[in-house]
Amino acid sequence: MNETDSIIQTITVYLIPVLFAISLHEAAHGYVARYFGDPTAADLGRLTANPLKHIDPFGTILLPLVLSLVGLPALGYAKPVPVDFGRLRNPKKQMAFVAAAGPAANFVMGLGWMILWVILSYVFAMDQHDFFVQMAKAGIGVNSAMCVFNLIPVPPLDGGRIVTGLLPMQLARPFARIERYGVYIFIALILMMQFGLLTGFLVGGMHIVQSVWHLLVTPLMILFS
Numbered sequence: 001m002n003e004t005d006s007i008i009q010t011i012t013v014y015l016i017p018v019l020f021a022i023s024l025h026e027a028a029h030g031y032v033a034r035y036f037g038d039p040t041a042a043d044l045g046r047l048t049a050n051p052l053k054h055i056d057p058f059g060t061i062l063l064p065l066v067l068s069l070v071g072l073p074a075l076g077y078a079k080p081v082p083v084d085f086g087r088l089r090n091p092k093k094q095m096a097f098v099a100a101a102g103p104a105a106n107f108v109m110g111l112g113w114m115i116l117w118v119i120l121s122y123v124f125a126m127d128q129h130d131f132f133v134q135m136a137k138a139g140i141g142v143n144s145a146m147c148v149f150n151l152i153p154v155p156p157l158d159g160g161r162i163v164t165g166l167l168p169m170q171l172a173r174p175f176a177r178i179e180r181y182g183v184y185i186f187i188a189l190i191l192m193m194q195f196g197l198l199t200g201f202l203v204g205g206m207h208i209v210q211s212v213w214h215l216l217v218t219p220l221m222i223l224f225s
Helices: 003-035 057-069 091-123 131-149 158-166 169-194 199-224
Strands: none
Touching (some): 003 131, 091 131, 091 158, 091 199, 131 199, 158 169
16 A cells, blocks of 8 residues: 555545544533533534534634644644633523533544444454455544643633632632733643643543453443353
């Protein structure tokens, strides 16, 4: 297999897992916001798994491609689901739940991909190089990475907003102001990943998340063995 074929195969394996991981992550923010009183995302049609509603041409496609081509981590972002925190019934407390909904969605999706991997591998005895097995493994990797990365406790990431919701008001306000420097923070995170400064956090976090999934699917593995 030449390099071009390898790139095309990688794209096809990762395409569906990535699109679902991004779309349902964003939709989850909107669903929880609506539950707590803010229908902004629902009114704009963002409570959907349709990737076209969530893809940002630059952040979802161009930026990861450029970063990958220059040898940097292929990070990207989707169009943020709009949330009017002032319309939440208890803005400070409930903003943490809205923020946590995205990583939680990735956790659930990753578990779903691992269940699919177990079914394909143990029930249908598919080879580990089979396309659909590879896709399931990609879904596990993508969702564990998104779950952990978004929990980094710095605004504008979900982890930062969770921290803002948990801090006392006198600390929450100045901490939340960090979000105005979101572009610079994003660039800094890319560089930190490139130089391995976040490796321990990300790899360790992904290992923990995948270990929990593995524990949850172990009864299925035993049943079908």
